[in-house]
Amino acid sequence: MTDYAVDGTGVRSKRAMFNTLAGALSFPDWFGHNLDALYDCLTDLSWLPxxxxxxxxxxxxxxxxxxxxxxxxxxxxxxxxxxxxATPGRSLAVVIS
Structure with missing residues (x-):
């Protein structure tokens, strides 16, 4: 299991959260900074181990x-x-505090 930390202390807008998530999860350049693109990246993550x-x-x-x-x-x-x-050999979990 690999943890990817998202520090929300300075995140005060949806746009800031897109940037924070993109950095934490090393999103590709094609990430479109909208909710649909966020879903697409989160259900792919093929660039991560x-x-x-x-x-x-x-x-x-x-x-x-x-x-x-x-x-x-x-x-x-x-x-x-x-x-x-639903990627074989992989799973995604989210912990929010």
């Missing part, structure tokens, strides 16, 4: 307070990506 991928998002309440709609959209995509991740 095989095995379990665990995304650990700390201080998520910062985004929830600053941009409730953005937070809800990101949370929905994270939940959907975990559910829709």
């Amino acid at each position: 095989e095995g379990e991928i665990r995304l650990v998002w700390t201080d998520s309440t910062v985004l929830a307070a600053a941009d409730p709609a953005g937070y809800a959209g990101i949370r929905e995509v994270l939940d959907d990506a975990v559910e829709g991740f």
